[in-house]
Amino acid sequence: xEIVLATSNKGKVKEIQALFEEDHVIPFSDILGPLExxxxxxxxxxxxxxxxxxxxKKLGRDDVIVISxxxxxxxxxxxxxxxIYSARYAGEGATDKQNLNKLLQRLKEKGLxxxxxxxxxxxxxxxxxxxxxxxxxxxxKVIDEPRGDGGFGYDPxxxxxxxxxxxxxxxxxxxxELSHRSKALALAKPIIEMLRSLKR
Numbered sequence: 001x002e003i004v005l006a007t008s009n010k011g012k013v014k015e016i017q018a019l020f021e022e023d024h025v026i027p028f029s030d031i032l033g034p035l036e037x038x039x040x041x042x043x044x045x046x047x048x049x050x051x052x053x054x055x056x057k058k059l060g061r062d063d064v065i066v067i068s069x070x071x072x073x074x075x076x077x078x079x080x081x082x083x084i085y086s087a088r089y090a091g092e093g094a095t096d097k098q099n100l101n102k103l104l105q106r107l108k109e110k111g112l113x114x115x116x117x118x119x120x121x122x123x124x125x126x127x128x129x130x131x132x133x134x135x136x137x138x139x140x141k142v143i144d145e146p147r148g149d150g151g152f153g154y155d156p157x158x159x160x161x162x163x164x165x166x167x168x169x170x171x172x173x174x175x176x177e178l179s180h181r182s183k184a185l186a187l188a189k190p191i192i193e194m195l196r197s198l199k200r
Contacts (some may be wrong), residue, residue: 006068011152022135044070052124062128071121117142121180136183148189
């Protein structure tokens, strides 16, 4: 069964493809073209589910497994911002840089040089007659000066627990091991294998 990703975020696509190297994994836009999905859930899990279900129904095929991800960063000291609004923190259509700059600005407004923070990833899986959602987390802190140009999103300002470098500075292989998305996908992998075995 083909794995279709319900995202067009290039960073996420690259990260998920790296975790499923032996599989044929493609973003939905390669099949359906550009498509806006309204993410009106109140949790990461709800938004992940909305995206996976939307793409699964639009594909209308019984030989695909659709995986979607909704993820973001939460800073408790900033009233849990940006949370589920991480991808549009600076407004609809905001770039990664604009979102990062807004979070930097919010830290500075509060007089914070650093603050505890965590990433959440919710992975939803849709396949014929099956739907699952699982979570992964990565804990650490945000700092008020971005460092490194690796990764994407808020990576240059997030330092994982046990490290002194940001995700923007760390080797991609180390980031994959720590990643909230990797942890959630590790839970998803056996489910995907089970769904495939049922189709054989």
